[in-house]
Amino acid sequence: MDEADFMRGRVYGADHDDAGPRPDRAYAELVGGPLDGLLLDVTDRADGEPHEVALTTEIGRYGPGGRALYARRPADGRRFDWRGDAPGAP
Template sequence: MDETEFLRGRVYGADHEDAGPRPDRTYAHLVGGPLDGLLLDVTDRPDHAPREVALTTEIGRYGPGGRALYVRRRADPRRFDWLGDSPGAP
């Protein structure tokens, strides 16, 4: 199984032993980019919350500590589309 297949259906930021989705949580799908296919926990995120997220990733353009930028899709708030990558904090 390659890294991309391994990450699909897993929750971003969850512990590897407990990375599957939980029935009591709400998730959005990350679409495109290095985190494609992962689920983002949006349970505590109100509808008016920021529509962009910068998620730390080891596998993006900037390597360890870099960020993958995603924006909530207007037509489907349960999906976040990839905008690009950015370097991590200095």
């Protein structure tokens, strides 16, 4: 199993020991980029929010502390498409 297969179906930001989706939560799939296949927990978000997210990652273009930028897909609110990477906060 390679890294991409290992990460698929896991929840972004969850502890490694409990990284699978939970039935009482709502998720959106991250599509493309360094976090491709991970699930983003959107349970406590207002319907349709957020439209864009900047998620910390160690595997993007800017390395540890960098951000992967994702935007909600207009036709399918359960998916966020990768828009690029950004450096982390100074």
